[in-house]
Amino acid sequence: xxxxxxxxxxxxxxxxxxxxxxxxxxxxxxxxxxxxxxxxxxxxxxxxxxxxxxxxxxxxxxxxxxxxxxxxxxxxxxxxxxxxxxxxxxxxxxxxxxxxxxxxxxxxxxxxxxxxxxxxxxxxxxxxxxxxxxxxxxxxxxxxxxxxxxxxxxxxxxxxxxxxxxxxxxxxxxxxxxxxxxxxxxxxxxxxxxxxxxxxxxxxxxxxxxxxxxxxxxxxxxxxxxxxxxxxxxxxxxxxxxxxxxxxxxxxxxxxxxxxxxxxxxxxxxxxxxxxxxxxxxxxxxxxxxxxxxxxxxxxxxx
Numbered sequence: 479x480x481x482x483x484x485x486x487x488x489x490x491x492x493x494x495x496x497x498x499x500x501x502x503x504x505x506x507x508x509x510x511x512x513x514x515x516x517x518x519x520x521x522x523x524x525x526x527x528x529x530x531x532x533x534x535x536x537x538x539x540x541x542x543x544x545x546x547x548x549x550x551x552x553x554x555x556x557x558x559x560x561x562x563x564x565x566x567x568x569x570x571x572x573x574x575x576x577x578x579x580x581x582x583x584x585x586x587x588x589x590x591x592x593x594x595x596x597x598x599x600x601x602x603x604x605x606x607x608x609x610x611x612x613x614x615x616x617x618x619x620x621x622x623x624x625x626x627x628x629x630x631x632x633x634x635x636x637x638x639x640x641x642x643x644x645x646x647x648x649x650x651x652x653x654x655x656x657x658x659x660x661x662x663x664x665x666x667x668x669x670x671x672x673x674x675x676x677x678x679x680x681x682x683x684x685x686x687x688x689x690x691x692x693x694x695x696x697x698x699x700x701x702x703x704x705x706x707x708x709x710x711x712x713x714x715x716x717x718x719x720x721x722x723x724x725x726x727x728x729x730x731x732x733x734x735x736x737x738x739x740x741x742x743x744x745x746x747x748x749x750x751x752x753x754x755x756x757x758x759x760x761x762x763x764x765x766x767x768x769x770x771x772x773x774x775x776x777x778x779x780x781x
Contacts, residue, residue: 483774484756485745488550489614490767492543499766507550510757514557517583523552526587527567530579536591538569538579544610551608554754556583561753566590566607575609575747605750612748617648617720617738618771627733628724636694637702637730639712641722643688649720649738651689659684661716669710678702680712691724706730713778719744721775739773 491503527545532538540548548567555565568578577592617626626648629640643653651658663682666675675682675691679698683690691712693702706726714722723737759767764777 479752480742480776481746481749481751482742482754482756483759483776484751484754485614485749486740486767486771486774487756487759488547488749489745490771492547494767494770496766503763504546506757506759506763511550511554514554514559514755516553517556517558518553518585520549520553522585523549523581526581526585527579530587530589532569532579532589533591536569536577536589537571538589539571540567540569540610544570547610548608551606551749551751551754552581554751555606559755562606564605566605568607568609568611570610572609572611575607575612578607578609580605606752606754608749609747614745614748615650616740616744616772619769622648626736626738628722628736630727630730630732630734632730636692636699637706638693639691639724639726639734640685640687641689641691641714641724645722645736646688649718649722651716651718651720653684653689658716658718659689662689662714665715665717666713667715668712669705672713675712678705703730720772723773723778737768737773739775739778741775 487503487507491500491507494500494503527540527548530538552565552567554560555562563583564580566578566580568575572578572592574592577590579587580590581587619626626645628645629642631638631640646653659682663675666682667673668675668678668680678693678701679695680691680693680702683692693699707728709726709728712724712726714724719741721739721741723739725735725737727734768777
């Protein structure tokens with residue numbers, strides 16, 4: 479089961495700095511939802527939300543973009559193609575993503591309290607949910623700028639791609655986590671044929687300054703030079719929320735542009751929309767989202 483790009487599309491529909499583009503994305507989302515044959519109408523869900531006050535200790539509030547998103551996701555969870563029978567909406571005043579209003583496919587509701595002695599507590603809930611108070615941390619280009627790049631260099635001993643610590647911090651790659659280097663070495667690949675780093679003679683090393691990709695043996699240098707001349711890419715993958723795709727400079731020297739890509743579970747604490755699907759966006763719309771924020775793994779081959 480996958481989340482898909484829906485969380486990223488909703489993030490852009492709510493927070494992209496261009497109002498016209500936000501309106502456009504919501505029109506795409508609503509038009510797509512109309513094709514999904516939801517069993518609940520917006521008016522029915524709006525009525526449920528309006529009548530829900532929560533509890534004295536845990537009042538329920540949902541306004542603005544959070545309310546619009548909750549309405550959309552609740553309708554989407556109860557479509558003919560969905561296997562969900564319940565959907566949980568956390569109050570936007572709540573800290574975290576537990577508790578909240580539970581809506582069932584037959585329009586019944588109950589309120590799940592976070593309070594230890596509360597009624598209807600869902601101690602282990604695997605329900606699809608939306609928690610508007612969760613902030614999506616990530617390499618938003620609006621915050622870090624467009625100048626995301628590694629540095630490539632070469633000498634008489636080899637070719638190197640350096641990823642400095644400040645770049646690693648942007649994508650929450652923690653070098654102190656022992657498995658990171660091993661994961662990058664085993665999961666990453668090079669070029670359109672997605673050859674493993676090992677097969678092209680590339681090693682991944684942790685350094686005091688960050689991470690270094692190195693090609694040193696004479697045979698490997700000859701083979702790897704083909705990728706450099708063609709300005710091919712290295713896709714760096716680990717068990718983290720984000721990937722990095724490095725475009726090699728054909729000169730083998732200088733800045734190596736980077737595309738930051740969200741893995742499928744990057745927003746799993748914000749919402750659980752596994753197998754809900756997502757609208758098909760045109761390439762220019764995807765580009766506007768990635769120029770503002772980051773890519774999604776399901777879009778990598780579309781631009």
